[in-house]
Amino acid sequence: MLLRTKLFGTTYEFGSVKELLAKANEEKSGDQQAGIAAESNAERVAARLVLAEVPLSVLRENPVVPYDEDEVTRAIDDAVNETVYEEIKGWKVGDFREWILSNDTTSAMIRRVSNALTGEMVAGVTKLMSNLDLILAGRKIRVETHCSNTMGRPGTLGSRNQPNHPTDSVEGIRATVLEGLSYGSGDSVIGINPADDSVGSVSRLLEMTKKIIDDWEIPTQNCVLAHVTTQVEAMKRGAPVGLLFQSLAGSQKAMDSFGISVGLMDDAYEQAKKYAWPTGPNYMYFETGQGAELSADGHNGADQLCLEARCYGLAKRYYPYQVNTVVGFIGPEYLYDSRQIARAGLEDHFMGKLTGIQMGCDVCYTNHAVADQNDNENLSVLLASAGCSFIMGVPMGDDAMLSYQTTSYHDAPSLRQALGLHPLPEFEEWMTEIGLWKNGQLTDKAGDASFFLKR
CATH class of the missing domain: 3.20.20.70 (Aldolase class I)
Structure with a gap:
């Protein structure tokens, strides 16, 4: 998948899903220390524009640590509910954000979809949310x-x-x-x-x-x-x-x-x-x-x-x-x-x-x-x-x-x-x-x- 966009006359291209996710992140000193953060606010916005158009299936298929190299990746991926995943895998990350925040989407609906998510999918939608989005969405989801x-x-x-x-x-x-x-x-x-x-x-x-x-x-x-x-x-x-x-x-x-x-x-x-x-x-x-x-x-x-x-x-x-x-x-x-x-x-x-x-x-x-x-x-x-x-x-x-x-x-x-x-x-x-x-x-x-x- 080509991970590229043009913003204010500048073309931004990301070499991998891992790089895209890192550069879409809010500014964090740890990411800067690791040398993986966006180099400017413009690059961060460009990464989010690209990420919003990425299907959830791409995030599952491209974990930040490969399946065959990491037992955490395997534990999470093997637990995915495949029936629910088939229903949502074509959703774009931006659409997933809108669905979570919709007044018509209930806690029970989100909890059901939770069973089909990997860490990269959860992180991806989080990167597109404002602080108030995170408050509203977090309050909506109930776990007892x-x-x-x-x-x-x-x-x-x-x-x-x-x-x-x-x-x-x-x-x-x-x-x-x-x-x-x-x-x-x-x-x-x-x-x-x-x-x-x-x-x-x-x-x-x-x-x-x-x-x-x-x-x-x-x-x-x-x-x-x-x-x-x-x-x-x-x-x-x-x-x-x-x-x-x-x-x-x-x-x-x-x-x-x-x-x-x-x-x-x-x-x-x-x-x-x-x-x-x-x-x-x-x-x-x-x-x-x-x-x-x-x-x-x-x-x-x-x-x-x-x-x-x-x-x-x-x-x-x-x-x-x-x-x-x-x-x-x-x-x-x-x-x-x-x-x-x-x-x-x-x-x-x-x-x-x-x-x-x-x-x-x-x-x-x-x-x-x-x-x-x-x-x-x-x-x-x-x-x-x-x-x-x-x-x-x-x-x-x-x-x-x-x-x-x-x-x-x-x-x-x-x-x-x-x-x-x-x-x-x-x-x-x-x-x-x-x-x-x-x-x-x-x-x-x-x-x-x-x-x-x-x-």
Whole structure:
């Protein structure tokens, strides 16, 4: 297929679908670092004009990493529903965008088409959308999951209680968990990033958080975000795992650098179904982020948006309870400033939902990025408006172990109040019963962790 157009007297020609997709992307410092970005705004617009006329079948037939070279490509392509694909393969990318945004197109219709999409098809249509398009389309698509409670209902916003500690102090983490719960953070998950990845340390944290959940009969789940092999071993030894976690990548080469493979994740998923303590049926938790493959030298010359979309295609294989993009964590080398971070957050949320998975966001930045807490709050409002399923809750928005800036325990309640949103339904009922929530907002008991010590 000839990938060429003429714009204002200049002819632009793209040598491959991979090059076309890269140059149609919004400006990202990671793509510039990789030497694959558009050289001008005019070239970017020209790439989008060409991309809009490309049939979806061309994107499937030209993955950014070839089928015979990459197990992520194979896992996604082999899962395509061929009956639905035959119905849509002739759609042009521009027409696909119009169809998604049409008032006549419902969430159920989009979810059906999701079963015929590859990462390149998802990324392609995303590149043609404005930020408001991404908000509108993301809000339209609904994905509901269940572990110990229910994620994804309209009008809800969950919060991951993230009580990290630089030495994994059980007592320190317990106190932080209780503070977060007092603000209504933890309905998504009580999820700890451990400093110590050993089976013993991970097991201790799982046991402590499970005891809190049991003692207070909290409708939520726990997770310690160690490497998946550590969690599986802890689980097999009897540690109470609520959600099984792993970071994913969009190429086999990058997956190798994470110490995982499709086969290993297949086995981990089976172990979760066997040993995880919640009722399910969704037991997996994944994190991703644009630029991870480039940082691992596993990008294969592809742009970071395409590779991110492929992460979601792989995640779908395991019917996850939740997925979130840690959008600004990887640093300004990949997303330079708040504008690029905000765009990536909206892209990722939409792409996850279009793929058919539950999608949240760690709205964050590193201390050397051109961003501040107001930028985090701005993006949080945009994502909550777009129907984002959950955000992070960290004391003061400053993670003491990972040393990055994210959303605080206060932010989810503020968004709920500002936008008329609620905690996850079972968790809201629990908060109401114990006196932390009334008439759609926190009571005056909120924010005092000693509340949980007075029973």
